[in-house]
Structure formats: C-alpha cells, structure tokens
Amino acid sequence: MTLNRKKPEDLRSHRWYGANDLRSFGHRSRTAQMGYHASDYMGKPVIAVLNTWSEINSCHTHFRQRVEEVKRGIWQAGGFPVEMPVMTLAEPFQKPTTMLYRNFLAMEAEEVLRSYPFDGCVLMGGCDKTTPGLLMGAISMNLPAIFLPAGPMLRGDWHGRTLGSGSDTWKYWAELRAGTITEDEWKGVESGIARSPGHCMTMGTASTMTSAAEALGMTLPGFASIPAVDSRHAQHASLTGQRIVDMVWTDLKPSDILTPASFDNAVTTVLALSGSTNAIVHLVAVARRAGVPLTTARFDELARVTPVLGNIRPAGKYLMEDFFYAGGLRALLAELGDLIDGSQLTVNGATLGENIAGAAIFNDDVIRRRTHPLVQNDGLAVLTGNLAPDGAVIKPAAMEARLLRHRGPAVVFRDYADMAARIDDEALDITADSVIVLQHAGPVGAPGMPEWGQLPIPQKLLKAGVRDMVRISDARMSGTSYGACVLHVAPESFVGGPLAFVKDGDIVELDLPARRLHLGVTDDELAARKAAWTPPKRPFERGFGVMHQLHVTQADKGCDFDFLEEKAATGGDPDIH
Ligand code: FES
Numbered sequence: 001m002t003l004n005r006k007k008p009e010d011l012r013s014h015r016w017y018g019a020n021d022l023r024s025f026g027h028r029s030r031t032a033q034m035g036y037h038a039s040d041y042m043g044k045p046v047i048a049v050l051n052t053w054s055e056i057n058s059c060h061t062h063f064r065q066r067v068e069e070v071k072r073g074i075w076q077a078g079g080f081p082v083e084m085p086v087m088t089l090a091e092p093f094q095k096p097t098t099m100l101y102r103n104f105l106a107m108e109a110e111e112v113l114r115s116y117p118f119d120g121c122v123l124m125g126g127c128d129k130t131t132p133g134l135l136m137g138a139i140s141m142n143l144p145a146i147f148l149p150a151g152p153m154l155r156g157d158w159h160g161r162t163l164g165s166g167s168d169t170w171k172y173w174a175e176l177r178a179g180t181i182t183e184d185e186w187k188g189v190e191s192g193i194a195r196s197p198g199h200c201m202t203m204g205t206a207s208t209m210t211s212a213a214e215a216l217g218m219t220l221p222g223f224a225s226i227p228a229v230d231s232r233h234a235q236h237a238s239l240t241g242q243r244i245v246d247m248v249w250t251d252l253k254p255s256d257i258l259t260p261a262s263f264d265n266a267v268t269t270v271l272a273l274s275g276s277t278n279a280i281v282h283l284v285a286v287a288r289r290a291g292v293p294l295t296t297a298r299f300d301e302l303a304r305v306t307p308v309l310g311n312i313r314p315a316g317k318y319l320m321e322d323f324f325y326a327g328g329l330r331a332l333l334a335e336l337g338d339l340i341d342g343s344q345l346t347v348n349g350a351t352l353g354e355n356i357a358g359a360a361i362f363n364d365d366v367i368r369r370r371t372h373p374l375v376q377n378d379g380l381a382v383l384t385g386n387l388a389p390d391g392a393v394i395k396p397a398a399m400e401a402r403l404l405r406h407r408g409p410a411v412v413f414r415d416y417a418d419m420a421a422r423i424d425d426e427a428l429d430i431t432a433d434s435v436i437v438l439q440h441a442g443p444v445g446a447p448g449m450p451e452w453g454q455l456p457i458p459q460k461l462l463k464a465g466v467r468d469m470v471r472i473s474d475a476r477m478s479g480t481s482y483g484a485c486v487l488h489v490a491p492e493s494f495v496g497g498p499l500a501f502v503k504d505g506d507i508v509e510l511d512l513p514a515r516r517l518h519l520g521v522t523d524d525e526l527a528a529r530k531a532a533w534t535p536p537k538r539p540f541e542r543g544f545g546v547m548h549q550l551h552v553t554q555a556d557k558g559c560d561f562d563f564l565e566e567k568a569a570t571g572g573d574p575d576i577h
Pocket of ligand 1 (some may be wrong): 021091092
C-alpha cells in the first residue's frame with residue numbers, strides 16, 4: 001500500500017498550533033509554560049501516549065519506565081510526545097469487575113484523542129481489559145494508532161515448581177480446601193506466583209488479547225510475546241515510538257488495517273493459542289467498532305479447522321516466557337501457514353505475511369507443529385439451544401473429556417451470594433453428575449459480567465476427588481481458569497433469558513459435538529415460568545452504572561454500549577476556535 005506523505009500544515013495539531021489567532025496564541029504560550037520551545041513541537045506530529053500505568057496496576061509497574069522509552073523513540077523520529085494517563089483497569093483490584101469499566105476506558109481514550117491536539121497515539125495496555133478498551137476507543141477516533149503490549153511477567157516459582165498466574169491459584173486453592181496442602185504452603189504460593197512486572201503469564205485474557213492485537217496488525221511484529229522485563233521489551237517500546245511518527249506522516253489509520261480478514265487472523269490466533277473465552281466478547285466489540293460484522297458463530301466456524309499449537313497453560317503445559325524462547329507469536333503464525341491471511345497490512349507498513357516470513361520454532365513441544373497439535377481443533381466452542389438462544393461459550397481444550405457429552409440434574413443458585421452461602425453445605429443435594437447453574441451473573445445483572453464462571457466445586461466433592469463438573473452461567477471466566485464451564489449464556493438471566501427459569505432437578509444436557517445446550521423442559525413449561533417471572537430491580541441508581549445498565553449489549557454482541565458500537569462516521573473533530 002502506497003501512502004502519500006502529509007505536509008506539516010496538514011497535521012491535525014496544526015489547527016491548534018499553526019494558526020495566527022488568539023486561540024493558537026494560548027496553545028503556544030501554554031506549551032512554552034511547560035518548558036518547550038516552539039522548535040520542540042512546531043510542524044511536528046503530536047503523539048498522545050495513552051498510559052494505563054498507576055500505583056495499583058501491578059501488571060503495568062514498568063510502564064513508568066516504558067513510557068520514557070516510547071517518548072525517546074518519538075523524539076528520535078521527529079515527533080512531539082505527550083503522555084496522557086487514562087483509566088488503569090487493574091484486574092485484581094477493581095470491583096465488582098474491570099469489565100464494568102472497559103467501555104469507560106474506551107470512551108475516555110476516544111474523547112482524549114478527540115479533544116486534544118493529537119495527530120496519532122501509542123496505546124499502552126496489557127492487563128486484561130486495557131487492550132480491548134484502548135483499541136475500541138482508538139478505532140472509533142481513527143487517528144493513526146499503535147498498540148504497545150505490556151508483556152508477560154516471568155514464570156512463577158515456589159519450592160522449585162513453576163507457577164502460572166490464575167491457573168495455579170485455582171489449583172492450589174482447591175488443594176487447600178481439599179486439605180492436601182497446608183496454610184504455610186499456600187502462603188509460599190502467594191509470595192512466588194507473581195514475581196515481576198508484566199501481565200499474567202498464562203494464556204489468560206491478557207496474553208490472548210495482546211497476541212490478538214498483534215495478529216490484527218496493531219502491534220510491531222513479535223512484540224506481544226516479549227516478557228515485560230526483557231531488555232528487548234524496552235527496545236520495542238522505543239521502536240514503537242519511532243514508528244507512530246511515520247504512521248502519522250503517511251496517515252496509516254486503524255481503518256486501513258482492520259478488515260474482516262484481519263479479524264479472522266486474530267480469531268484464528270486466539271484459537272491456535274487456546275486463548276481466553278473473554279477474547280470472544282472483546283474481539284466482537286473491537287470488530288463492531290471497526291465496522292466488521294464479526295459474530296460468535298465465526299469463532300465456532302474457525303475453531304473447527306484451527307489446531308491448538310500453543311502448549312500453554314491452562315490448556316497446555318508451558319508459560320509465556322517459554323513461548324517467547326520457543327519463537328513467540330511470529331513462529332506460531334508462520335506454522336499456521338494457510339490458515340492465516342498474510343496479505344493483511346500492519347502498523348509497520350508491511351503485511352502480516354512479510355512480518356512472519358522466516359520465523360522459526362525453537363522448541364516444538366511449546367509451539368507444536370501442525371502435524372502434532374496439542375488438540376486437533378475446537379479450542380473454543382459456541383453452543384446454542386433453548387437454554388442459550390443467542391449462544392454460550394465453552395473451552396473444550398481445558399475440560400475433562402468425559403464431560404463433552406453430559407446429562408445431569410440442575411442445582412441452581414439465584415446469585416453469587418446464594419452460591420457462596422450454600423455451595424459447601426454438607427446437606428446440599430449434589431453429586432458429581434449434577435449441573436451447577438448460577439443466575440444473575442451477566443452484563444446487566446451482576447453487574448458487569450464478572451469472572452465468576454469457574455463455579456466452585458463443593459468441598460465434599462473435592463474431598464472425594466472430583467475436579468471437574470458441568471457448570472453454567474451468564475458470567476465470564478478468567479482466561480487462566482479451566483473446567484467444563486459454560487459461559488456467556490445469552491440473553492442473560494437478569495433480563496429474562498431462559499437461564500432465569502431453570503429449577504433444581506431440571507435435566508440439563510450438554511452435547512459439545514452437536515454444539516447443543518438444552519434444558520429438558522417443554523416450551524410450554526418454559527413459557528409458563530417466564531410469564532410468572534418478575535424482572536429484578538436494576539443494581540444502579542446513579543453514576544456510570546446507570547449508563548452501563550441502560551446501554552450495555554449482551555455477550556454475543558460484545559457488551560459494548562449500543563450508542564458506541566457502530567463504526568464512527570467521522571473523527572468527530574471539535575471546532576477548536
Ligand atoms: Fe493483570 Fe492478569 S492481573 S493481566
């Protein structure tokens with residue numbers, strides 16, 4: 001793709017700085033107030049560096065330093081960097097869930113870019129929702145944009161054992177509850193599981209979404225796999241700063257990069273990594289911002305032909321650090337061969353195919369060959385049936401195979417508090433064949449669709465050796481979780497989806513090969529239960545939550561706000577004079 005180079009007077013920032021009027025006097029004098037001479041910025045691309053760093057985001061600790069490296073690159077390339085702090089979305093700390101605020105970050109990113117004199121932007125994210133939030137906002141504004149992935153943290157370590165984020169938390173928590181490890185040993189896991197800056201190093205939502213961003217073409221090639229503390233991460237931060245300046249001069253925008261084929265590449269990548277189920281919600285939302293009609297059904301279609309090649313926890317054995325040493329995402333994409341459309345443009349101006357040409361696998365147990373995949377297909381699956389008319393999601397690669405076809409009686413919890421109060425009750429009528437159902441855990445009802453979907457197995461069954469059961473909810477599940485968990489049931493129970501009408505003892509049938517989720521009651525009975533149902537009171541009475549509960553879409557549509565999800569008609573530039 002040949003792009004014409006802009007002249008300085010074509011820059012968007014020229015409208016703030018270049019005019020000879022009272023407003024521009026104000027912009028220039030106040031920039032001088034910050035210690036910049038006109039030669040620092042006049043006629044140069046002004047680059048926003050949207051930084052999700054904060055003192056409570058442990059995954060982005062290194063962004064305080066990385067932003068300096070990004071700025072160094074921008075200066076080197078003849079741009080003018082402006083760091084802009086935006087909502088941090090710290091996954092472990094923000095309640096009830098960062099998902100409630102993903103759209104908040106997207107709105108903030110879009111409006112910051114719209115309202116200030118920026119010509120392009122670097123998006124610094126990684127911890128789960130920061131990646132989709134930043135991408136959604138930048139796509140809607142459609143200025144030249146490049147994504148800087150935080151990079152995974154180092155492997156966890158405890159007593160000589162490798163620990164993986166999330167996955168080993170759930171594993172050792174189950175062992176503690178089963179009485180097979182001590183409190184002291186549990187404390188040891190706590191101090192060793194997260195021992196460096198960087199996002200979760202399993203194939204959780206963070207690793208999944210940063211890899212998807214690279215496959216989309218929004219990140220410099222190879223960057224998503226580099227551990228956060230590796231010096232090559234810092235080098236790539238500087239290169240990212242250099243690159244965005246040229247993207248401005250050539251006006252290379254998200255709309256030039258994001259196509260149905262580039263989203264197929266991202267979906268195929270997620271599937272080949274056995275990535276987080278959260279990627280379905282996020283990629284659908286990101287695609288709709290770009291005007292690409294990506295559906296959950298497309299994930300299922302591609303899952304049937306995409307082998308799982310990334311042998312990474314929770315579905316596999318290794319961690320992101322191993323993945324990087326084995327060749328990283330470039331090597332995996334190259335191995336996918338004809339399943340990837342290499343003709344798609346990326347942020348460095350080259351095609352994805354050019355970027356991955358010659359990439360080699362250095363350990364083919366970590367990155368499997370197509371002739372020897374971890375799983376032949378079905379990294380994710382989309383289910384439908386009378387219990388989920390608009391779909392539900394499951395991760396077959398991370399569940400016990402005996403449950404792929406299963407029928408069992410429902411044990412229903414009306415909300416999270418009900419489940420927490422009763423799940424370990426010795427008197428609870430539940431067996432390993434039961435199907436655990438959690439209601440009111442969706443986008444509106446929970447609120448914010450928290451990651452509650454890996455519903456706990458009752459302690460008495462854990463002690464009896466049960467480690468997996470069929471569990472169903474309208475919640476999401478952490479990408480680091482595992483088990484036969486049916487998630488994202490749409491429409492959600494809180495707004496009157498069929499999940500609201502399941503009763504204890506109803507027979508639920510999961511048939512993964514048929515992609516079916518069925519409640520064994522008649523249509524008439526289901527209709528009668530719905531007629532007798534009273535909608536629950538909505539959770540928010542003020543603030544951002546009111547906007548959320550009025551406008552959030554269901555999981556199959558990406559949980560964006562209905563007034564934001566359409567492709568932006570224009571950049572919506574303000575009249576600055
Ligand atoms: Fe930040 Fe997992 S807590 S990515």
